[in-house]
Amino acid sequence: MVGSNRRLMRVFWVVGIVVAGVLVGLGVRLYREGADSLNFIASGSALVGGPFTLVDQDGKPRTDAEFRGSLMLVYFGYTYCPDVCPTELQTMSDALDALGDKAAKVQPIFITVDPERDTPPVVKDYVSHFHPRFIALTGTPSQVDAAEKAYRVYAAKAPSKSGGNDYLMDHTGLVYLMGRNGKYLTSFTPQTTPQQMAQAIAQRL
Numbered sequence: 001m002v003g004s005n006r007r008l009m010r011v012f013w014v015v016g017i018v019v020a021g022v023l024v025g026l027g028v029r030l031y032r033e034g035a036d037s038l039n040f041i042a043s044g045s046a047l048v049g050g051p052f053t054l055v056d057q058d059g060k061p062r063t064d065a066e067f068r069g070s071l072m073l074v075y076f077g078y079t080y081c082p083d084v085c086p087t088e089l090q091t092m093s094d095a096l097d098a099l100g101d102k103a104a105k106v107q108p109i110f111i112t113v114d115p116e117r118d119t120p121p122v123v124k125d126y127v128s129h130f131h132p133r134f135i136a137l138t139g140t141p142s143q144v145d146a147a148e149k150a151y152r153v154y155a156a157k158a159p160s161k162s163g164g165n166d167y168l169m170d171h172t173g174l175v176y177l178m179g180r181n182g183k184y185l186t187s188f189t190p191q192t193t194p195q196q197m198a199q200a201i202a203q204r205l
């Protein structure tokens with residue numbers, strides 16, 4: 001009896017140690033995951049933006065690195081957009097006008113999500129209707145795709161009845177304000193007024 005009790009005690013000890021080990025392991029894992037999700041929240045803003053290599057309205061290659069030291073006001077859209085895009089480019093232009101001389105420290109950038117139709121001459125003509133300092137960027141489909149991915153922008157051809165070259169694009173309609181270091185500062189929804197946009201930019205100059 002005494003022998004079997006001892007054996008039983010030993011089994012309890014072994015089981016206890018294994019259970020304790022599993023719990024400690026689980027705890028460490030939960031702690032790590034918790035830390036990861038905290039990091040994710042703290043650096044969530046860093047998820048928007050990143051390097052791009054595109055071509056401007058004069059056919060000149062441009063990268064995001066050229067704009068370090070300026071704030072970038074970035075909008076993704078397309079020149080055939082019937083409503084939201086022109087309104088947004090106008091809001092950006094009006095916000096820059098409202099900033100006066102300070103606007104020199106802000107680079108407005110239009111990036112097409114429709115490189116098939118938006119060639120350099122097409123985007124050049126388009127942005128000429130808005131603020132004179134606009135840089136319009138296009139590129140190969142894969143260059144544009146990479147820029148969209150960096151900014152977490154969604155863009156896709158909408159199904160069209162006629163087919164062919166007469167299509168609309170569904171796309172994210174946010175305006176992104178990026179810092180002098182190229183990092184994300186804030187974004188504006190289409191409901192933002194030029195005054196609100198100017199104010200938010202001025203706070204970060």
Ligand code: NI
Nearest residue numbers: 077081084085
């Ligand atoms: Ni649009």
